[in-house]
Amino acid sequence: MTTIVGGLGTSHVPAIGAAVDHDKTTEAYWKPLFDGYEKAREWMKDVKPDVAIIVYNDHASAFSLELIPTFLLGVADEFPPADEGYGPRDVPVVKGHPELAWHLAESLILDEFDMAIGNKMPVDHGLTVPLSIACGKPDAWPCRVIPLCVNVIQYPPPTGLRCYKLGKAIRKALENFDSDLRVAIFGTGGMSHQLQGERAGVINAEFDNKFLDQLSGDPKALTEISHQEYMMEAGSEGIEMVMWLIMRGALDDKVKEVHRHYHVPASNTAAGLIILEND
Numbered sequence: 001m002t003t004i005v006g007g008l009g010t011s012h013v014p015a016i017g018a019a020v021d022h023d024k025t026t027e028a029y030w031k032p033l034f035d036g037y038e039k040a041r042e043w044m045k046d047v048k049p050d051v052a053i054i055v056y057n058d059h060a061s062a063f064s065l066e067l068i069p070t071f072l073l074g075v076a077d078e079f080p081p082a083d084e085g086y087g088p089r090d091v092p093v094v095k096g097h098p099e100l101a102w103h104l105a106e107s108l109i110l111d112e113f114d115m116a117i118g119n120k121m122p123v124d125h126g127l128t129v130p131l132s133i134a135c136g137k138p139d140a141w142p143c144r145v146i147p148l149c150v151n152v153i154q155y156p157p158p159t160g161l162r163c164y165k166l167g168k169a170i171r172k173a174l175e176n177f178d179s180d181l182r183v184a185i186f187g188t189g190g191m192s193h194q195l196q197g198e199r200a201g202v203i204n205a206e207f208d209n210k211f212l213d214q215l216s217g218d219p220k221a222l223t224e225i226s227h228q229e230y231m232m233e234a235g236s237e238g239i240e241m242v243m244w245l246i247m248r249g250a251l252d253d254k255v256k257e258v259h260r261h262y263h264v265p266a267s268n269t270a271a272g273l274i275i276l277e278n279d
């Protein structure tokens, strides 16, 4: 039986990746943030997932505005780190799990989620920074990865409710996959941040912490947050938080919160991390 070992939600701020790459994580600015990541790294070592399904968004690295998939599953053998304008990050190549990825594609599409298929694509900070947060700086990533890319760049992104339902469909697909694989699911992006315009730099710790509370205890309430409310409360890029609902939907209704960390600032962003396990 395929086992879901748990879900991890985390921000994916590029500067966090740069701090790892340039060995700055113990410097005064970064230490309080990275101290909170230790427990996540221990958790990854303890639960030893064979595969991580990483829900993330591409930031116009693999896709331009010419092609905008709402939901896309990466089914390739491997995914190279993207060049985001200053050369690719010096991190290991991300190894895929084509067999499980194709199973997910079939199950989700037959379940009426019209996934796009990614046979070849680089992965940007949206996917590689969460790996650095959860795994540090290894020579090779400790698990296979299935990228699940979500459009939160170009209006209209999917609703939080649609994301939550997709998580439930992923869970069903995993339950129907005959294997002894241990699978983790990551939801990434957020927390409150806005990178451009008059409100650039907006942080809303009250909204973020309530989001984390409800992610644990009342995820259905989060499915009612509108796009407009995310933008008003958490800034324009706060919309990335809908991706955490895919992770949450894949878990039981009732979960155990294993770890939580919230820190401001990481660059001009609020950084959050949460680990949930089925109770």
Ligand code: DHB
Residues within 6 Å of the ligand: 012, 013, 014, 015, 059, 189, 190, 193, 195, 237, 240, 267, 268, 269
């Ligand atoms: C930044 C970029 C992101 O994609 C994000 O989610 C948070 C911060 C940045 O450029 O600082």
Ligand code: FE
Residues within 6 Å of the ligand: 012, 059, 126, 189, 190, 240
């Ligand atoms: Fe982002």
